[in-house]
Amino acid sequence: MTAAIATVPDRRVPPLGGFSLTFLRLEIRRMLRNRRTLVFVLIMPPAFFLLFGGLSDTYQHQVAGRGNVSAYLMISFAVYGSMIANTAAGASVAVERALGWSRQLRLTPLNPLAYMATKVLTAMVMGAVSVAIVFAIGAFSGAVQMPGWAWVVSALVAWIGAIVFAAFGLFIGYLVPSENVMQLLGPALALLALMGGIFVPLDVLSDTLQTLAKFTPAYGVGALARAALVDDHVNLGAIVNVVVWTALFAAGAVWRFRRDTARV
Amino acid sequence: MTQTFPGAAAQAAGRATPAVALSGLTKRFGAVTAVDALDLTIEQGEIVAFLGPNGAGKTSTIDMVLGLSRPDAGTAEVFGMAPRTAVAHGLVTAVMQTGGLLKDLTVAETVELTAALFAHTRPVAEVLERAGLTAIAGRRVAKCSGGEQQRLRFAMALLPEPELLILDEPTTGMDVEGRRDFWGAIRADAERGRTVVFATHYLEEADAYADRIVLVSHGRVVADGTAAEIKAQSSGRLVTATWEGVGTSEAVTLRSLAGVEDVELRGDTVLVRAKDSDSVARHLLTTTPARDLQITSRGLEDAFLALTGDNR
Helix, strand or coil: HHEEEEEEECCCCCCCHHHHHHHHHHHHHHHHHHHHHHHHHHHHHHHHHHCCCCCCCHHHHCCCCEEEHHHHHHHHHHHHHHHHHHHHHHHHHHHHHHHHHHHHHCCCCHHHHHHHHHHHHHHHHHHHHHHHHHHHHHHCCCCCCCCHHHEEEEEEEEHHHHHHHHHHHHHHHHHHHCCCCHHHHHHHHHHHHHCCCCCCCCCCCHHHHHHHHHCCCCHHHHHHHHHHHHCCCCCCHHHHHHHHHHHHHHHHHHHHHHHHHHHH | CCCCHHHHHHHHHHCCCEEEEEEEEEEEEEEEEEEEEEEEECCCEEEEEEEECCCCCCHHHHHCCCCCEEEEEEEEEECCCCCHHHHHHHCCEEECCCCCCCCCHHHHHHHHHHHCCCCCCCCHHHHHHHCCCCHCCCHHHCCCCHHHHHHHHHHHHCCCCCCCCCCCCCCCCCHHHHHHHHHHHHHHHHHCCCCEEEECCCCCHHHHHEEEEEEEEEEEEEECHHHHHHHHHHEEEEEEEEECCCCHHHHHHHHHHEEEEEEEEEECEEEEEECCHHHHHHHHHHHCCCCCEEEEEEEEHHHHHHHHHCCC
């Protein structure tokens, strides 16, 4: 017995800070198991697309940029779905902190950065599903008209641009340790979508509100996603909007995360 | 008690790296000093009870051993490494009071997820089997009883075959039988040379299951040794007698006798804690009307109270 205990076994540290596809797979499975998340991410955005008249005769025959208004609405609600999916995945950190699961994970080799990366990837997968559903409805209904390349570009931008909301979700997740954080974020996202020109074009707002709207976090991703349909030149303001908000939310998340680990 | 310290043997064999080495470890929360310049070395293979009343600084110390919080002063090393490094190598795991589980995963998924985070683990199926979780492997954690969840936490902690297992009040909320089974499993496991450190405020647990007891109070180690050694540290006996009409002046006289540590009156019963119980007994029986005299040696509980100074 004494001989056996004299040496410490040579154990490896897991590569990539403990990042693993098993963990990612289980995270995605958890998201898909959550009925409320499914309603928010997979049902509400296409439902809103239909309710706002996305497939209506009027919008099919109304021109918007290189396509019709149906295309405009489809892209907008894909962005909305992507926003919610990303926020929900990021904000799941709040639930895990409230349950003490974050503390449990700190007893494993999992590096906090690998944990955050898994959350962001989960957000991206859920966002992709949400965008795909709205686009599929648009495609199969035959109502949406725009050039083939615009379909691809707008879908990719709606998907990837929503990363700003993964950062937003993480920030809120580390800020509010609550199991019911999405109840707070649902209305907040609807407000941001309204202010960001996702639900209605910004033209309908007053001049002051229009200017203000361009500084809100949903404006950038919405404008960029629709650029393939309506813009003739690069919308620099929208790019700056996405970059700055992503940086701000990410910095906020890291700041709160640091305080969190100093305390627990 | 005839058992020897495995750690002492390892030391004799050429001093292996200690499992835990704490030096001047200090943690303050505002004005409160939770851990006060604590020094402690735990050798590999020891089963150590970290015993103390609530608020003694047990959990704060464990947090620093696991790298969950940073000491304000002093150092903590686990197998000669920084705590977080030892955790990353899978050398130390723990079952904590505060560690939570995800309600929306099944038992098997929880173990599978945990296994995915370590470089080296036992097979998931084997771990489930050994923890008696196979039958409920497909059950959601939310639907598991408290005892089942605790078994799951234990299975997760043993998964990477850690060299050091830390348990913070592991049997809180378990019934007597569950507690016995739990400790049976821990002891069986420790036979293979694993170091086990458990925090507890149950004296019986420390007495029955630990090779060594480290008694902490107000963030400091106040006694350290086998249960027998600790009992001996606060040596002396308790002399009890019935003395009708005994009053404060008589108590003061008793207190002044050589070797008397404490005198307590409970109605007509007088209780004297003394190193030299014989002379107290002689005094009581020859010079006072005291009768029904009893002499008992003090147990671990008395030692606990005397050493932690929380008996008044």
